[in-house]
Amino acid sequence: MPVIELSATEFLIERSFTISVIIPQAENRPTITFPDIPGLTKQGTSTSATRTEVNGREVINQVVTQTYAATRPGTLRVAPFVINVNGQTVRSAGTTLTVRAVTPPVSASVLAAKVDKNSALLITSVSQSDVFVGEGLRITVAVYVAENYPYELRFDKLAPQVEAMARQLRPVNAWEENDNISELTPHPITYAGRRYIQYVLYRATFFPLSGQNTATRTIHMPPLQLALTRSSVKVTPATATTPPHSVTSAEPLTLTSLPVDVNIKPLPPHPLRERVSVGQFRLVDEVDRRRVLVGQSLRFDIRIDGRGQIAGIQAPTQPTLETTRQAPDLEVFPPTMQEQIGRTDEQVSGYKRFRYFLIPKQKGTLALANRFFWVYFDPQTARYDTLRPQTVLNVINPGDSLTTGIVPTDTITTNGRSSIYSGLEQTDSTKQSINMPVLVRSLANVLIVLMILGTIYVYARK
Known part of the structure; x- marks a missing residue:
C-alpha cells in the first residue's frame, strides 16, 4: 500500500516543503498528481528508487516527491487531501505549516x-x-x-x-x-x-x-x-511632432x-575520533528471527539514520576477542551496504544500512549489544554517544528444532541464500540412505536372471 510522507512542518521561507509518496514493491514509476495548496507554489517533482532485499528477493520501492515553496511567512493550513496511485486511493490528514522569515546571515x-x-x-x-x-x-x-x-x-x-x-x-x-x-x-x-x-x-x-x-x-x-x-x-513624453x-x-x-x-x-579526544560521524543519529536494528539453531545463519540489519554526512558513515565496531574475553560464539560475515541521502531540509539527512549474516556457535542467550556498537559525536551537546542494537537471540541446539519449527540453513552463499551444503555437519555418514530407483533396478535384474535360468532349466528337461 502506498504511503504519504510530509517533510518538516516548520521551516524558513527560503526552504521547501515536500510531499512524498512511497510506492513499495513497484518496478515502474507511476504518474502522480499532487494537490494544489493555497499559499504554496509547486516547484518541481523529483523521483528516486530504493532497493531492498526481502526473503532473498530484491524489491524496488519507488519514491515520488513534490516540492513546494511558500509565498509568505506565517501559518498555512494544508487541508486533508487524496492522491491516486495506480488505482489505489491514498489519504492524508493534512497538517499545519509554520513558515518563518529568514534571519539575517552572519555577514557584514x-x-x-x-x-x-x-x-x-x-x-x-x-x-x-x-x-x-x-x-x-x-x-x-x-x-x-x-x-x-x-x-x-x-x-x-x-x-x-x-x-x-x-x-x-x-x-x-x-x-x-x-x-x-x-x-x-x-x-x-x-x-x-x-x-x-x-x-x-x-x-x-x-x-x-x-x-x-x-x-x-x-x-x-x-x-x-x-x-x-x-x-x-x-x-519620453509627447511633443508637437512625436507621440510618447x-x-x-x-x-x-x-x-x-x-x-x-x-x-x-577539532573534536574532543576519543579513541575513535578519526573515524566517527558528526551529527544527530539513531540506530534501528532488525533480525529475520530471534530463535535460531546453533550453526544456523540469520540475517541481521543495522540502519543508522539522521542528519550529518551520511556517505561517510562507517560500519559499526565489533569488539575483539581480547577486549570481550569470550570464546568466538558468533561468526560475523562482512556486511553489504545501502544508503539514501536527501537534501530537502536545512541539512543533509538520510540513512545507511548494513546487512550482516550471523552464525551463532553456542547455545544460550546472545545479546547483540555486546557484539556491535557505533560511536558518533553530537555537535549540539558537544559530546560523544554510543548506539547499540537491542536484539537478543535465543540460540538452541539442533535437537530442539522439532518443537521450534526452524529449518536449518547453516551454510550461506555470498548473496545470503542457503547453500546445498546446509546441515552438512549434522548429517550422520554411518547411516546408509535408501535409493529407490537403484533398488527397483536391482530387483528387476534379479527377476530377469531368474527367468533366464528357468528357461534354460525347462529346455534342459526336454
Missing part, C-alpha cells in the same frame, strides 16, 4: 543593505560561524533584489560564473553535498527589515574532514563577483559579496 552585508536604498545584493551566507570537524556547514550564495528596485536584472552567462564561485568557496579537505540548483526561482524574503526577492545561485553542504583534527583552523571565503545586466524603461514612446536602456552591473570566515573546531 547587512551594512550594504542599509546604505543602498535601491539595493541589489550578492550575499554569501553560512549556517553558522563555528563548526566542528565533520559537522555540516551550509553555504548559500544568492542575489537579493529589493521589491522597489527600479531596474530589471538579466543574468547573462550564469553557469560559468556560478562554477567559478563554487571553486572559490569550496574548502580544502572537505566532503561536498551539492544541491545542484538548475534554475533561478524567486523567493520573497525579509532581510535586514526590508522586503527582497531572493535568487539562490549556489547552495551546498560541506563536511570538513579530519586531516587537521588537533587545532582550530579557519575557512576563508573570499569576496565573489557576479556580472549582470540591468535595464530600465523610460517613457518608451526607451529601454541597459548597462552592465557587477555585484560583489563580502568575505566570510568560519572557524573549524
Whole structure:
C-alpha cells in the first residue's frame, strides 16, 4: 500500500516543503498528481528508487516527491487531501505549516543593505560561524533584489560564473553535498527589515574532514563577483511632432559579496575520533528471527539514520576477542551496504544500512549489544554517544528444532541464500540412505536372471 510522507512542518521561507509518496514493491514509476495548496507554489517533482532485499528477493520501492515553496511567512493550513496511485486511493490528514522569515546571515552585508536604498545584493551566507570537524556547514550564495528596485536584472552567462564561485568557496579537505540548483526561482524574503526577492545561485553542504583534527583552523571565503545586466524603461513624453514612446536602456552591473570566515573546531579526544560521524543519529536494528539453531545463519540489519554526512558513515565496531574475553560464539560475515541521502531540509539527512549474516556457535542467550556498537559525536551537546542494537537471540541446539519449527540453513552463499551444503555437519555418514530407483533396478535384474535360468532349466528337461 502506498504511503504519504510530509517533510518538516516548520521551516524558513527560503526552504521547501515536500510531499512524498512511497510506492513499495513497484518496478515502474507511476504518474502522480499532487494537490494544489493555497499559499504554496509547486516547484518541481523529483523521483528516486530504493532497493531492498526481502526473503532473498530484491524489491524496488519507488519514491515520488513534490516540492513546494511558500509565498509568505506565517501559518498555512494544508487541508486533508487524496492522491491516486495506480488505482489505489491514498489519504492524508493534512497538517499545519509554520513558515518563518529568514534571519539575517552572519555577514557584514547587512551594512550594504542599509546604505543602498535601491539595493541589489550578492550575499554569501553560512549556517553558522563555528563548526566542528565533520559537522555540516551550509553555504548559500544568492542575489537579493529589493521589491522597489527600479531596474530589471538579466543574468547573462550564469553557469560559468556560478562554477567559478563554487571553486572559490569550496574548502580544502572537505566532503561536498551539492544541491545542484538548475534554475533561478524567486523567493520573497525579509532581510535586514526590508522586503527582497531572493535568487539562490549556489547552495551546498560541506563536511570538513579530519586531516587537521588537533587545532582550530579557519575557512576563508573570499569576496565573489557576479556580472549582470540591468535595464530600465523610460517613457519620453509627447511633443508637437512625436507621440510618447518608451526607451529601454541597459548597462552592465557587477555585484560583489563580502568575505566570510568560519572557524573549524577539532573534536574532543576519543579513541575513535578519526573515524566517527558528526551529527544527530539513531540506530534501528532488525533480525529475520530471534530463535535460531546453533550453526544456523540469520540475517541481521543495522540502519543508522539522521542528519550529518551520511556517505561517510562507517560500519559499526565489533569488539575483539581480547577486549570481550569470550570464546568466538558468533561468526560475523562482512556486511553489504545501502544508503539514501536527501537534501530537502536545512541539512543533509538520510540513512545507511548494513546487512550482516550471523552464525551463532553456542547455545544460550546472545545479546547483540555486546557484539556491535557505533560511536558518533553530537555537535549540539558537544559530546560523544554510543548506539547499540537491542536484539537478543535465543540460540538452541539442533535437537530442539522439532518443537521450534526452524529449518536449518547453516551454510550461506555470498548473496545470503542457503547453500546445498546446509546441515552438512549434522548429517550422520554411518547411516546408509535408501535409493529407490537403484533398488527397483536391482530387483528387476534379479527377476530377469531368474527367468533366464528357468528357461534354460525347462529346455534342459526336454
